[in-house]
Amino acid sequence: MGVNIKDVAFRAGVSPSTVSRVIADHPRISAETKERVLTVMKELDYHPNAIARSLVKKSSETLGILIPNNIEEFFNPFFPEVLRGITQVAQSEGYDLFLSTSLNHLNDRERTENIIRSKRIDGLIILTSKENDPLFEVLERLKFPSVLIGRPPVTVSSLLWINNDNVSASFEATQHLIELGHHRIGFIGGNHDFIVTQDRLKGYQQALEAAKLPFDPRLIIASEFIEEGGYTGMLRLLALSDRPSAIVASDDVLAFGAMRAAGEMGYRIPEDLAIIGFNDIPLAKLSNPPLTTVSVNIIELGQKAAEMLIRQIQYPEKLHQSAIISHELVIRRSCGAWNPVFPYQPTVRDR
């Protein structure tokens, strides 16, 4: 146990630097020494200490992900999917992943600063974008390689991001409902601090405007990004004397909550109530009825984020481009637009 580079060097009759060079596959090293050192490494069952290496190289070949303090937020099915995309790229590019879960006694700003300065990671992927998040100040100040999944607040300029065009996406979703004949449409969104909520609400409003439909603030619900939030939000909307006939939910999980509430209150979907979601998580196609939703291509979001981060780590001096991932309306059954002869031509028709 605990065989180190010196042991190998000694046994092979060379210096530690030579062993180091063999490990690094240094070009100027004689074939025979290389051979000999490799043999000894096998013999002694030597494995390099990555920590020691990181200390001197100041890099760890590891991408960091900050698990939000509110941990359940991380288990919206959106995140496992993003993680999947990140993992695929990380694996193929030779990077490991570090999930920072500890330090949860600190706030997000401090946690970010800590994880960055701890030197355990070479870059950071930020999973959510909140208005006035002090975390952005840290990232801009430290100039640490990072990619935000989502849109940064307008005050933040220098941060690389990968996002969807959520305003358009929500515009299209709302328009879909309008074209199906709805003119009283509710909006169930996450916390308004989330940029994604703001953008999707904006698209909703723009679609109403474009159709010259009135905007009624009583139809707007801001809840938490969990199924329960969609549930109670839906209850409130159904309790209105003039209830909406259709719902834009800014997240599939909220949509499921809304569907559950509607079901329990005796409404049929889509006959009595149309519901459209966002993200197209794997569950969406399997729910009953299958959920019409806007796919944001989650896995691609994760893949691209990892790619951009790795490029940034490898070529820090280059100018890197933020990017928009496309979205598509996925028409299933929860809005009643599944009639094959229905005139509206969906982007994607599924199941």
Next chain:
Amino acid sequence: MGVNIKDVAFRAGVSPSTVSRVIADHPRISAETKERVLTVMKELDYHPNAIARSLVKKSSETLGILIPNNIEEFFNPFFPEVLRGITQVAQSEGYDLFLSTSLNHLNDRERTENIIRSKRIDGLIILTSKENDPLFEVLERLKFPSVLIGRPPVTVSSLLWINNDNVSASFEATQHLIELGHHRIGFIGGNHDFIVTQDRLKGYQQALEAAKLPFDPRLIIASEFIEEGGYTGMLRLLALSDRPSAIVASDDVLAFGAMRAAGEMGYRIPEDLAIIGFNDIPLAKLSNPPLTTVSVNIIELGQKAAEMLIRQIQYPEKLHQSAIISHELVIRRSCGAWNPVFPYQPTVRDR
């Protein structure tokens, strides 16, 4: 940028050791020096270098998870759920998570040895148990803190594990189908190298025996642990001249594949074909029809694994107990036992 412990020491007019003691909250340190050092740390915006600390302390407060080489295996919904349990406990106990994805050019044995010897993690959680997996030899030899989720092969004695009683679980699942009147029951399992497949197959066989039903090897399908495997497996079973009337699928994802195949071939579930799954992933309650399955309490599995691992890291000399997590039959609609007056009394009745 890059302020280190020496900078702090200098500015505070003390030695690096003193600063180190302040960081470690060492008892024998005067209140005033402590105060002064803390102030300077804030002033200089000092954050400790975790890598350097790990190097000397030989520990990293990090739990490792080896992402399987076959990465899609990791995205069976079982794993995100396990990860969720692990994350919860890791967070509350102050451990971070390291997902080893790189090194995928190596085999699992080498990857395991590498990650352990790299010193980046204090303990390892193994997500799957395969017969004759050379990984176990490594773990036993290195005596590295680790917990296996699943049952180790009988040849492996010294490894801590957390598991379900899969034989009983499968016995009960099969028995449920038998009690519903089925006597020709197919089994769609994962690769037979997986211990979990072996155990669940065994429970299935025992239930047939107990009911004096014949065992027909043509009714046994071994596929990959992916939806597609369940799909093709089901097609093969349906093509039999004497097709089964019910299916035990050793994984919910396989069950979904089977359901899809059955649906496409024109069979109704549960009227024409009963299907029972395993794990109770979140999707199971939402499928159409909702899937009857055996809950293995995935999150608890992950939580307990993390707890056991952390205990083992903290008290390596103690004797640690492996454990069994309970399971429950969750009766939904895919087996036709949803009639409230049906005599069979399910463990859990859901939706």
Next chain:
DNA sequence: TTGTAAGCGTTATCAC
């Protein structure tokens, strides 16, 4: 092509 030696940023041991 190989070796020597300094240093990465900490903590631990042992003085005082």
Next chain:
DNA sequence: GTGATAACGCTTACAA
């Protein structure tokens, strides 16, 4: 209580 000093295991000038 506090400070030197020596590790920890590796990489990398610089020398040879």
